[in-house]
Amino acid sequence: MTSPPPGTAGTTxxxxxxxxxxxxxxxxxxxxxxxxxxxxxxxxxxxxGATLAKRLAEILGEIxxxxxxxxxxxxxxxxxxxxxxxxxxxxxxxxxALPKAGIDDATVILVDDVLYxxxxxxxxxxxxxxxxxxxxxxxxxxVDRGHRELPIRADHVGKNLPTxxxxxxxxxxxxxxxxxxxxxAPAEGSRQ
Amino acid sequence: MIQLRHLLATADxxxxxxxxVLDTAATMAAxxxxxxxxxxxxxxxxxxxxxxxxxxRTRISFETAAKRLSADVINFSPKxxxxxxxxxxxxxxxxxxxxxxxxxxxxxxASGAPHRIAHSGWTNAAVVNAGDGTHEHPTQALLxxxxxxxxxxxxxxxxxxxxxxxxxxxxxxxxxxxxVRLLETLGANVTLVAPPTLLPVGVETWPxxxxxxxxxxxxxxxxxxxxxxxxxxxRMSAAGGGYFPSPAEYQREYGLDVPRLGRLADAAxxxxxxxxxxxxxxxxxxxxGVRSVIVEQxxxxxxxxxxxxxxxxxxxxxx
Numbered sequence: 128m129t130s131p132p133p134g135t136a137g138t139t140x141x142x143x144x145x146x147x148x149x150x151x152x153x154x155x156x157x158x159x160x161x162x163x164x165x166x167x168x169x170x171x172x173x174x175x176g177a178t179l180a181k182r183l184a185e186i187l188g189e190i191x192x193x194x195x196x197x198x199x200x201x202x203x204x205x206x207x208x209x210x211x212x213x214x215x216x217x218x219x220x221x222x223x224a225l226p227k228a229g230i231d232d233a234t235v236i237l238v239d240d241v242l243y244x245x246x247x248x249x250x251x252x253x254x255x256x257x258x259x260x261x262x263x264x265x266x267x268x269x270v271d272r273g274h275r276e277l278p279i280r281a282d283h284v285g286k287n288l289p290t291x292x293x294x295x296x297x298x299x300x301x302x303x304x305x306x307x308x309x310x311x312a313p314a315e316g317s318r319q
Numbered sequence: 320m321i322q323l324r325h326l327l328a329t330a331d332x333x334x335x336x337x338x339x340v341l342d343t344a345a346t347m348a349a350x351x352x353x354x355x356x357x358x359x360x361x362x363x364x365x366x367x368x369x370x371x372x373x374x375x376r377t378r379i380s381f382e383t384a385a386k387r388l389s390a391d392v393i394n395f396s397p398k399x400x401x402x403x404x405x406x407x408x409x410x411x412x413x414x415x416x417x418x419x420x421x422x423x424x425x426x427x428x429a430s431g432a433p434h435r436i437a438h439s440g441w442t443n444a445a446v447v448n449a450g451d452g453t454h455e456h457p458t459q460a461l462l463x464x465x466x467x468x469x470x471x472x473x474x475x476x477x478x479x480x481x482x483x484x485x486x487x488x489x490x491x492x493x494x495x496x497x498x499v500r501l502l503e504t505l506g507a508n509v510t511l512v513a514p515p516t517l518l519p520v521g522v523e524t525w526p527x528x529x530x531x532x533x534x535x536x537x538x539x540x541x542x543x544x545x546x547x548x549x550x551x552x553x554r555m556s557a558a559g560g561g562y563f564p565s566p567a568e569y570q571r572e573y574g575l576d577v578p579r580l581g582r583l584a585d586a587a588x589x590x591x592x593x594x595x596x597x598x599x600x601x602x603x604x605x606x607x608g609v610r611s612v613i614v615e616q617x618x619x620x621x622x623x624x625x626x627x628x629x630x631x632x633x634x635x636x637x638x
Contacts, residue, residue, distance in 0.1 A: 209360075213635070
């Protein structure tokens with residue numbers, strides 16, 4: 128989860144329009160591969176994954192009128208399931224809000240902004256198990272920047288972005304940061 | 320995000336960190352509504368409950384909190400241990416340290432015992448004060464603040480502008496000391512109400528108002544929250560130890576009865592840290608009434624202690 132100071136982005140790799148097109152494509156891919164929107168539940172990983180999940184749910188609602196974005200979209204905080212709690216300063220807990228109908232036997236689409244080491248997704252899978260038993264879990268990310276440390280892959284990717292480990296990828300979203308873009312900067316320091 | 324090295328007194332928390340503890344507790348409380356209540360962050364860590372004084376709710380609350388976070392819990396009580404053979408506090412703590420303890424939750428009759436354990440170099444463990452003598456009981460104050468915030472401040476932020484009246488045996492009460500500090504830090508206006516004999520020397524230096532008259536306090540301050548303290552018989556000699564003429568008189572002057580309950584504002588809540596002396600500082604009608612949040616306090620205690628253990632036991636190791 129990135130929290131970049133505004134104005135420090137490097138090269139822009141996705142503009143607002145690119146981002147919207149990518150999300151629309153992902154929405155269509157999800158509907159195609161899941162054979163419709165029945166039993167679909169979108170769960171975003173706070174902070175920006177949750178925002179992306181909301182946007183994706185709205186697009187799905189436009190395409191499939193039977194899909195109710197409010198009742199099928201939630202967020203899943205994975206902080207307490209992370210494996211690096213003893214390596215970094217204590218983390219602020221985000222909130223978890225699942226759809227009222229729960230996730231048992233649903234097709235859950237986990238949504239995050241950047242897929243990097245895969246550890247956040249590992250934590251999310253553990254967390255999901257404590258909330259119910261989905262029939263299928265799929266993963267949608269806006270950016271896949273490679274360098275996986277666990278055997279995890281995304282089912283839906285907005286953009287594959289080859290990076291080096293020292294580069295920094297920042298995702299900014301209108302709802303959180305006041306603007307939409309994805310940028311890559313050579314800066315070292317904070318890991319995605 | 321704050322990292323708690325120890326939690327010994329509420330005076331150690333500034334407003335921002337106190338609010339962070341309460342926010343963390345709120346998230347913890349939300350997880351406790353699920354079917355699977357156990358969370359993994361303290362897997363493989365060991366928490367020792369070192370209780371030199373009797374306690375039901377605090378010990379069980381800490382034990383539940385630690386277990387919900389997947390820590391291993393060891394309960395220690397001096398009865399049936401080497402303490403009854405004369406083992407010193409230092410040797411007990413060194414023994415626990417040798418077994419690899421990550422956190423020690425201490426209750427002790429001597430004020431300052433947790434501070435001694437934390438700062439004497441006997442152990443690297445995080446020390447959480449679960450009540451020391453007549454000094455502090457910080458997690459109780461945090462759960463009281465959490466309960467007040469939940470009912471009267473929308474469950475977020477601080478307690479700015481709320482008025483809280485704390486009634487009863489302030490002299491022997493670590494709960495009162497911790498609450499005065501914490502509630503003041505969070506921006507509430509605190510008034511202590513007690514007979515002069517049950518107020519400690521130096522109370523005028525505390526960040527709160529003091530009154531001897533409960534009726535006057537209820538009518539003039541119109542408290543948002545009324546906290547009744549237990550009359551601590553075990554710390555007094557027989558027949559009230561001369562602190563008050565008789566239980567009946569105490570009950571008449573300082574007990575929360577039905578008429579006083581009726582004069583409280585509509586939204587006002589009644590707290591009690593427990594265990595209650597029903598019929599002395601609080602009548603059953605008040606304890607079981609609609610304003611009473613006493614049972615809720617116990618539930619909130621688990622969430623608050625989960626937050627404290629989480630903040631003390633995660634984060635970078637410097638031990």
